[in-house]
Amino acid sequence: MLTIGDKLPAFNLDAVLADKSFGKVTDQDAPGRWKVLFFWPMDFTFICPTEIAAFGRRNGDFQDREAELLGASTDTHFVHLAWRKQHPDLNNLPFPMLADTKRELSTALGILHKQDGVALRATFIVDPDGVIRWVSVNDLSVGRSVDEVLRVLDALQTDELCPCNWQPGQETIQVPR
Amino acid sequence: MSPLEAVSARLPEPARDIRLNLQSVLGGSTLSPVSRLTVAIACAWASGSKPLARALEAEAQASLPEPEAAATIDDARAAAALMSMNNVFYRFRHFVGKEGYRERPARLRMGRIARPLTDKATFELACLAVSAIHGCEDCVKSHELTVLGHGKTEDDVMDTIRLAAVIHAAAVGLLMTEE
Numbered sequence: 001m002l003t004i005g006d007k008l009p010a011f012n013l014d015a016v017l018a019d020k021s022f023g024k025v026t027d028q029d030a031p032g033r034w035k036v037l038f039f040w041p042m043d044f045t046f047i048c049p050t051e052i053a054a055f056g057r058r059n060g061d062f063q064d065r066e067a068e069l070l071g072a073s074t075d076t077h078f079v080h081l082a083w084r085k086q087h088p089d090l091n092n093l094p095f096p097m098l099a100d101t102k103r104e105l106s107t108a109l110g111i112l113h114k115q116d117g118v119a120l121r122a123t124f125i126v127d128p129d130g131v132i133r134w135v136s137v138n139d140l141s142v143g144r145s146v147d148e149v150l151r152v153l154d155a156l157q158t159d160e161l162c163p164c165n166w167q168p169g170q171e172t173i174q175v176p177r
Numbered sequence: 178m179s180p181l182e183a184v185s186a187r188l189p190e191p192a193r194d195i196r197l198n199l200q201s202v203l204g205g206s207t208l209s210p211v212s213r214l215t216v217a218i219a220c221a222w223a224s225g226s227k228p229l230a231r232a233l234e235a236e237a238q239a240s241l242p243e244p245e246a247a248a249t250i251d252d253a254r255a256a257a258a259l260m261s262m263n264n265v266f267y268r269f270r271h272f273v274g275k276e277g278y279r280e281r282p283a284r285l286r287m288g289r290i291a292r293p294l295t296d297k298a299t300f301e302l303a304c305l306a307v308s309a310i311h312g313c314e315d316c317v318k319s320h321e322l323t324v325l326g327h328g329k330t331e332d333d334v335m336d337t338i339r340l341a342a343v344i345h346a347a348a349v350g351l352l353m354t355e356e
Contacts, residue, residue, distance in 0.1 A: 083261050157286070157288055158283075159291075160283045160287070161287050161291045162259075162287055162290055163316075163319040163320050163322070164264070164266075164267035164302075164319060164320070165267060165283070165319075166318075166322075
């Protein structure tokens with residue numbers, strides 16, 4: 001499984017976008033922003049809509065932190081659309097659902113369940129340079145906490161960037177992007 | 178009469194020197210128009226004067242082309258808001274000077290500081306000016322060094338501090354005219 005410091009693999013996947021149209025989502029979209037990429041095992045199952053809807057309700061909190069939410073499973077984009085239309089909690093989902101039908105991205109990330117062949121409940125926080133900064137993986141039956149993802153994102157983004165942090169004797173101020 | 182001229186005209190007679198200074202610091206300066214207005218707007222917000230800040234923002238919109246005008250206003254507001262936080266926080270650390278407080282992480286978001294929309298030197302001038310208003314010795318010293326490191330001169334710094342002083346005084350003067 002890929003981990004902290006690894007580069008997010010390149011991808012170009014079919015997706016159901018927020019407005020329920022079909023489109024492509026790639027790793028190059030939204031340059032300069034953070035990505036929160038999360039997988040669930042299968043569409044039309046029970047835990048999934050709860051946590052996907054929970055991510056959707058907090059989309060504004062992610063936007064405030066300059067982060068794009070990307071949801072994904074190994075189902076096709078047609079199944080994603082059917083699920084969006086069928087489930088009231090998913091009807092107004094504000095982020096795209098990616099279809100990793102060929103399992104290329106989930107294989108590259110190393111998050112396929114060894115027996116069932118579907119994606120584990122994996123969450124990746126990726127920084128604007130495409131570097132994985134946080135990984136969490138739950139077994140198929142365990143839901144996730146959106147608050148925890150936001151807490152980690154906050155912590156990753158909280159740097160002391162101000163020259164006010166300058167201390168006597170320090171010659172230059174490091175200002176990371 | 179522009180919004181800025183209208184606000185300036187409201188400064189009461191005891192503050193006449195401030196009215197005249199306001200015209201001169203906003204007029205000629207070694208600073209570029211973008212830097213001058215970014216500093217001025219940040220200082221007006223940091224001094225708590227909504228009428229002055231709004232009038233200066235209108236001046237930026239009237240005198241600068243887009244997208245410079247929008248960048249100027251956004252950077253000024255960011256500098257005023259973020260330095261209002263950082264000056265309190267770091268001033269405390271500097272005042273007390275204990276290693277224990279210096280070692281503890283700030284746990285404050287300040288990512289906007291690293292992403293100026295105008296340019297780094299302009300944003301740092303605004304940070305310097307707001308720090309001068311808030312009276313934080315170490316913040317002023319460190320931002321002054323940063324500004325010079327980004328190609329500004331001591332003349333630019335002097336003009337910036339002159340702006341901070343006059344804008345702050347104008348904010349106080351305008352308080353006297355409020356209902």
